Amino acid sequence: MIDQTSVRVASTDPALHPALPPALPKQPDFLTAPLTFTSSRRVINDFLTWFGDLGIFFWQVAHAAVTPPFEFHELFLQLDNIGSKSLPLVALAGAATGVVLSLEARYSLTRFGAKSLLPAAIVFSVIHETGPIITGLVVSGRVGAGIGAELASMKVTEQIDAIEASAVNPYRLLAATRILACILMLPLLTLAADLSGLFMGWVTQALVEPLSLHQFISSGFKSATFNDFLPPTFKTAVFGLIIGLVACFQGMRTEGGAAGVGRAATSSVVLSSLFVILADVVLVKLILIFFP
Amino acid sequence: MDTSTLDQAATKQEQAEKDGNAPVIAVVDLHKSFGTQKVLNGISLAVKRGETLAVLGRSGTGKSVLLRLTIGLEKPDLGSILLHGQDICGLALDQMGEIRKKMGFLFQHAALYDSLTVEQNVAFPLQHHKREMTKSERGDRVHLLLAEVGMEDAAAKMPSDISGGMQKRVGLARALALEPDILLLDEPTAGLDPISSGEIDDLVLKLQQEHHMASVVVTHDLHSAKTIADRLALLNQGSVVIEGSFEELQKSDIEFVREFLKHS
Numbered sequence: 001m002i003d004q005t006s007v008r009v010a011s012t013d014p015a016l017h018p019a020l021p022p023a024l025p026k027q028p029d030f031l032t033a034p035l036t037f038t039s040s041r042r043v044i045n046d047f048l049t050w051f052g053d054l055g056i057f058f059w060q061v062a063h064a065a066v067t068p069p070f071e072f073h074e075l076f077l078q079l080d081n082i083g084s085k086s087l088p089l090v091a092l093a094g095a096a097t098g099v100v101l102s103l104e105a106r107y108s109l110t111r112f113g114a115k116s117l118l119p120a121a122i123v124f125s126v127i128h129e130t131g132p133i134i135t136g137l138v139v140s141g142r143v144g145a146g147i148g149a150e151l152a153s154m155k156v157t158e159q160i161d162a163i164e165a166s167a168v169n170p171y172r173l174l175a176a177t178r179i180l181a182c183i184l185m186l187p188l189l190t191l192a193a194d195l196s197g198l199f200m201g202w203v204t205q206a207l208v209e210p211l212s213l214h215q216f217i218s219s220g221f222k223s224a225t226f227n228d229f230l231p232p233t234f235k236t237a238v239f240g241l242i243i244g245l246v247a248c249f250q251g252m253r254t255e256g257g258a259a260g261v262g263r264a265a266t267s268s269v270v271l272s273s274l275f276v277i278l279a280d281v282v283l284v285k286l287i288l289i290f291f292p
Numbered sequence: 293m294d295t296s297t298l299d300q301a302a303t304k305q306e307q308a309e310k311d312g313n314a315p316v317i318a319v320v321d322l323h324k325s326f327g328t329q330k331v332l333n334g335i336s337l338a339v340k341r342g343e344t345l346a347v348l349g350r351s352g353t354g355k356s357v358l359l360r361l362t363i364g365l366e367k368p369d370l371g372s373i374l375l376h377g378q379d380i381c382g383l384a385l386d387q388m389g390e391i392r393k394k395m396g397f398l399f400q401h402a403a404l405y406d407s408l409t410v411e412q413n414v415a416f417p418l419q420h421h422k423r424e425m426t427k428s429e430r431g432d433r434v435h436l437l438l439a440e441v442g443m444e445d446a447a448a449k450m451p452s453d454i455s456g457g458m459q460k461r462v463g464l465a466r467a468l469a470l471e472p473d474i475l476l477l478d479e480p481t482a483g484l485d486p487i488s489s490g491e492i493d494d495l496v497l498k499l500q501q502e503h504h505m506a507s508v509v510v511t512h513d514l515h516s517a518k519t520i521a522d523r524l525a526l527l528n529q530g531s532v533v534i535e536g537s538f539e540e541l542q543k544s545d546i547e548f549v550r551e552f553l554k555h556s
Contacts, residue, residue, distance in 0.1 A: 060385075159404075163405075164364075165363050166392070166417045167388075167391075167421060168389070168417075169385055171385070
């Protein structure tokens, strides 16, 4: 079995140090480091590096997403994971928000003698802001942590390398499908949050004084237009992009075993929630400008 | 270069590989560092069709890094890796994907997809690259591969429900799914008992004889290397200290080689 080939002796360099495993990449310091004067420069540097890496990651995913072969099977799985399985939680959060909003609005409007505006106040509050932002934050928590932990676990156990070694593009299979599912599902989940919020808002009012659902809806939507409904609902597609992108990015760059998986899950939730709130500030202003 | 010229070059390369005149894998003056740590320092190796090269060395000498570079999971700092005569350094992910379809890789810890069954793990490359296959054809192929590694009874099990040795067998079946002509094995017997190690060695030998691939086996198990490899290369501090048959290694008067053989 053993082939008799000639011996080749290669010189070894005694100046070399013994090779060690590659150093672990650092987690973004802006998440953990206390902001002191001396460390601020390094934190800013880390923050900019993180953003640069995120931009490169986004480009790789976008390129993979628009080039065949398309991973429809995985996309449908993720639509179910991210959409259907988030529905009960989002609907519950929307319902709770509807109840609180209804109670608070009743108290405030009665105090200022504007009780007749109660249905409209609830409808406008829910569809304009509370429905979309509650959906964004709930999905950041549930889906952001799930994607971050799942991909991080796959990364540290070399499963993502195994996908790549099987000649399958992991950006296409893992990241593009999850991000696209988040983008598609957030507006639909927002609708569910809006509906459950409005319904529970009406129930809360109807328990205090007689008010039919028909009266509540016709009064609430009397002066509402599509501009009040469509832009705030579709802005959550941007929230979906943020949640999917940040969670996939944090998951797929993880190093460092179980601790790394935990850090990836936490940072996915923290960063995606933060960016959803910041994006909301910008999007609300843009909607007010373009859809007055 | 136009398509016909490329086709001609590929045919010429294939014929040369078949005749044994051209290596399937050629690693030329490869350098790799992680930060300030130099892991590979100018390694050159070549593997022909039907040949198995075992890469030996102490832990942390860059053996696994060499394999990861060969399949493109890492990029070298310097040097080139030629697979079927084509330099893979600098290829984009999708271009590299085309090359990887001809390669099988067994990870040190098997790296099975933990959310998929054994059967689905082996079917994974087929689902993505043999889309023309019907479900029953794919099922037949998966069962054939599992039978080849003696794992047909575990088809419905999850990776967490089978032992480390069994996971490696499944990993091997997955690596062979696309009928590769290059096989890279990272510590195939690490962490296994002597009987399981022997079984894996026999399996690798059998597959090598049947499929006639160019194989690189990274290991620090000298007994395993002696059994499955045609040639051995011993690495130390990022460089190849000696390359040749086991007998040639035994005859060597290099201090490190003698020390390594003494403790193996």
